[in-house]
Amino acid sequence: MPDGLEEMEGRPLTAISVTGLHKSYGGLEVLRGVNLKVRRGEFYALMGQNGSGKTTLISILTCNSRPTAGTASVQGHDAVNESYEVKRRIGYVPQENFSCSALTGRENLIFFARLAGYPRDEAEALASELSEQMELQDYSGRRVSEYSGGMRKRLEVATALLPGADVLFLDEPTTGLDPSARKDFLRMLKEVNSNGVTVFMVTHIGEDAEAASRVGFMDEGRIMLEGDPEELKDGSGLRNVVEVETPRKGEDVEGVLMAFSSERELQGTDEGYRVFCEEPEEALPSIVRALDGIGCQAGRLEIRAPSLEDVFFKVTRKPLRSLLR
Template identity: 40%
Template sequence: MRYAIETHDLRKSFGTYEAVQGVDLTVRQGEIFALLGPNGAGKTTVIRMLTTLLRPDGGSARVLGCDVATDAGQVRRRIGITGQSAALDEGLTGRQNLLLFAGLSGHSLKEARAMAAELLDSFGLAEAGDRTVSAYSGGMRRRLDLAAGLLSQPEVLFLDEPTTGLDPQSRYELWETVRRLAKQGTTVLLTTQYLEEADRLADRIAFISQGRIIASGTPEQLKASTGGKTLTIRLGAGSDPASVCRLLANEHGLIGQPSEDGTSVKAAVQHAASAHAAIGALLVSPATIDDFMLSDPSLDDVFFALTAARGKGETSP
């Protein structure tokens, strides 16, 4: 099988800090591939190496068969990239921005005008094309930025956290755009902190943590890898989630994950009996439980299980 992107033992350090520590990736032509991980995990550093903005310190990376270190010019000619913030001139109209980027990509004025009109229409921006970008919503700016990234007609499109800061409707619109591009044959590699986004969009996913890939597969494969269910416990007012987590760990060997607002705790369980025993213990403890639920794991649950296993020095699923 020919891969659009292939890395082996890819490495990058900044001083004594190892940002990327031996990453192996394969992305098939025409698929949407998501690289998931928290801030500082190494996602953007990987993207910057693959797009030739950073030179790897070790290992190898090839995009469309071209080495990113020794054939950077050829890589640049065949890819597009959209970063975490839109690289647009807010004093120009949407159409003028596209004309500018088209000229920088080497297109004639006639070609640029035709491409700008087509892209504005494709991205639902035709009516806003002659308004200045400063009047655009966040979702409109991100779609225009994505349109600008397509002016070079890339075979591979890199999207680095493309929906950061967008409202739910704008995120959904961008998802639809990415799906349409993939159906047209464009290979898409995106990074995101939003696991739901990867679940909805990606054909395959890789989790990165502390500069290393800790798991990869389809969303279904990753969720099945936990081999069990997720117990969600909704706590009553005044209950201490840390105490609940300690009880789960000490009496039942379960690793609890408190929610950000402290109103609930999640834990991976292998059997329903384990969940019943844990709930029974909590009911006779000082903690107050308002509700609980046993469900199939989400990608959030998978990532927590993976990072918890690494923290205990265990092998990831």
């Protein structure tokens, strides 16, 4: 039986299958032999820097772009030769908002349902059902221009979940959302996934990927490592991370902190740096004294367990978010 087409109850066990996928734009190779399998009902998060190839991959899987070489299938249908069948079975939420801000939430849902071919009465029933599922029923009569960023993103997920969507694709869905809205949105995604929808999300935010059941790291057009979040962290060899808040950044500050890093690398943050230490409790007083010695008084220092962003940094030697100077 062809790879990715094994079935149970008439539906493929493999929701997404990618083999040897390449994509080039002119002389620039963006995807370099990607291999990927996502099981039916899985919540898969693909992490990577901007420009790593994540959006190019999702554009091929949603039939918006063609690969240069290799194959990609969704729900057992080829993304190039059976694009109509693929599109019937997926929902897609791009990074940019697509709902109409001049219409109400309910009017948007009815419009997209009608566009998908549903009669008026069925479209109205679907709008009510999806509004309730996305916890928007109390706001469905308001114009989308009055929605918060999180509410608008939930509305667009509802649009993508019109009946028949077995796989939901999302491209950087939490960009621009505040921490509270991100948390609510990810909780909602997990609920969608628990109802049997396969979720495939690309992100450059490690905290978002923590919500997934399996995570892949993409760098320079290749998937470097995969696993469930806890497996990736436990297998990384990282034990402790020290968050150091500094009033400034510079080569002298980095030189001081590098001396305490077991990985001989630093990761930038908005407030300062992350230092990977074997014995952080013992290192903290020395870090403070060393920074004082160059006239840089440390602010908050915090010891915490490694995150997916830390593991990504160790694997690729690149920060997900470029914050160093």
